[in-house]
Amino acid sequence: MTQQTSQPTSERTAHQAPALRTYYLIFLALMLLLALTVAVSFVDLGAFNELIALAIAAVKAVLVILFFMHVRYSSRLTWVFAAAGFVWLLIMVGWTFSDYLSRGWMR
């Protein structure tokens, strides 16, 4: 493969990364979500407590993965690698709980 033009060395990293502002905004969002999840834990919402707590955790994790871990700015192949572990985890969770939660003695 031939390089067409020689780029200035300061731009050696063609892979993209978010601007500093993005990091601060994501950090702020993570802190607000933390405050929210703690606040919700003091209110009795029945089964929704679990749902909301895990949903907020998932949103925080996705923010960290997409922005702090640069996946948002990475190649499709990186997306596949990043998603792989979670996809297999979802299979484990889905099939395990479709079994356990459908048994009469669990509830």
Add this chain to the structure above:
Amino acid sequence: MTELHSTSVGPPVAHHFEDFEQEHEANMLGMWAFLATEVLFFGAVFVAFYIYRSAYADIFKEASRHLYMSIGAINTVVLLTSSLTVALAVHAGEHKARRLMVGLMVATLVLGLAFLGFKAFEYYLDYQEHLVPAFNFAWEGANPAQTQLFFVFYFIMTLVHALHMIIGISVLARMIWQARRGSYDQDSTAVELFGLYWHFVDIVWIFLFPTLYLLRQ
């Protein structure tokens, strides 16, 4: 060591790579492949926890109320902040700001140690309240066996997480020493790879905190 060769753009790369960009991508994919195994490693423990939690919901909620939620929340703030500092360190590394990068790496190290300090203090309080399974566990209330199971999960999950923190801090300490000597001036990929690991350990805690501390209602 593999032989390096120069390309028209960027620092020299190993001989089996076309250019820096390709080598960089291969490095990131390697770390993500490792993290996928970590997702399943921690994921299995979470699945086990939620199976028992669905079976003993009320008992696990009562046990959860005996954890120090405030310390858990403080530690979440500490870890999320350390994720920001490590992200900023990677950013500084890519912009060739060595001193700033080292400063942010030191900040990350200090925050990591602070997390472990708070966690150790919390373990000490748990110990004083006789909540450590197979060591000094004593439970006056109902269902001591199932309650002890909750604390078995609590200690195993947080200890394995803390072990990941200790490994991360050890690697980071060595990297700070290297960074001060300018080892990452040309190529800061190593700092970026460390960042991925550190963020992952943060994500594990993002799920551990609500799972153990917040599901009390």
